[in-house]
Amino acid sequence: MPDWIEVALRTLLAVVVLFIVTKVLGKRQVSQMSLFEYITGITLGSIVAYISLDLNTNLHLGIVAVGVWALFSLGIEFLQLKSKKMRDFFESKGTVLIKDGKVLEDNLKKERLTTDELMEQLRKKMAFKVADVEFAIIEPSGDINVLLTRENQPLTPKHLGIKVGPEQEPQAVIMDGKIMDEPLATIGLSRQWLNTELEKLGVTAENVYLGQVDTYGEFYVDLYDDQLKVAKPQEKEKLFATLKKCEADLMLFGLTTRNEKAKKMYEQCAIEMQTIIKEVTPILHR
Structure with a gap:
């Protein structure tokens, strides 16, 4: 077998093995790796590269090495799940850098952070003054x-x-100008309802890049033409304003009428309206 074909096959097999191992080790192997996981990732990559290109190396021995590293890593993760001491040993603890608006210089030196680096990280958190920070900690x-x-x-x-x-x-009920029937059915709506909403906005489904319906039935669209702007739904704002106006009218009627029976009725209705407004406010002001 020509060398280039053997290298290609070994590389393909190594990639498949590495992918399977990464899936087994979990997503943390890809993001937010601990120190040990970082070392494991580098080692596995080096082994795979070595067995892919070194034709003098037995392929099965390379796969055994990858398997041993994977099992060892899984064992360490199992110990970390079971023991707080093991987690602290392999991942270390968080270190407090700022407390009550005061920088803890000794902890800063311990983590090998400069003042400039600390200020950069604070700015990323929208904290431009150390005095505005109650507490800051660097995680493992x-x-x-x-x-x-x-x-x-x-x-x-x-x-x-x-x-x-x-x-x-x-x-998402419209995507790339096409109506999605399954999401519509999920929220109990039909194409007829959707077409009515599109008519209110004066657009067609073909002109909509993305259309979404929230839990409360409000329809939002993003058009292909970025120059065109579509007004946001105002139904909830209008409903809230109408309810408040009804409450005000009932209170006014109760104050202006001279009929005691009618006054009590208006006052009772105003109280009930206040209760209704209080119950629907969380939905109307989500």
Whole structure:
């Protein structure tokens, strides 16, 4: 057999074996590798390259070496799952770099980080002042996680006392100008409904690059023509405004009428309307 054919076959087999081993070891072998996993990845790559090109090496011995490394790596991962001490030994612990707005210089030197590198990582977390950082820690993976002080954290609906509805995965009902029937059926809608929504927007399915429907039935489109802009759905905003207007009208009627019976009725209706608004607000303000 010519050498080039043998090299090609050995390389193909080595790639298949390496792919299988990587699948067995899991996704962490590809991203966020620990120190040991990094060493394992380099070693496996070196072995595969060696058995692919060195024709004097027995192919089965190379595959045995790859298998031994894979089994050894799986054994280490099993020990890490069972023992906190083993996890700390192989992956190390996180190190606090900033606490209460104060840089811990000794820990910074321990991790061999310069001030410039620390500031660069802080800026990536949108923290431009050390004084704004409540807590910063470097993880075993090398990532630096930052907790800003409470007054510097971004506002959320929870801070404002507003409850919001759960956000679920939207369904792509139009893709590359073609209507997708399966996602439509998943959310209980039909092509007739979709065509009606397209007519409201004044576009056809062929002009839509991507169309999505959220859990609450609102339809969003992205057109092929980037110069054209489609208005965002306003149904929920309009509904919320209508409910608030009804509440205000009921309260006004209750204040202006001189009929005591009617006044009590309007006041009761206003209270019920407030309850309804409170219940639907999380959905309308998701």
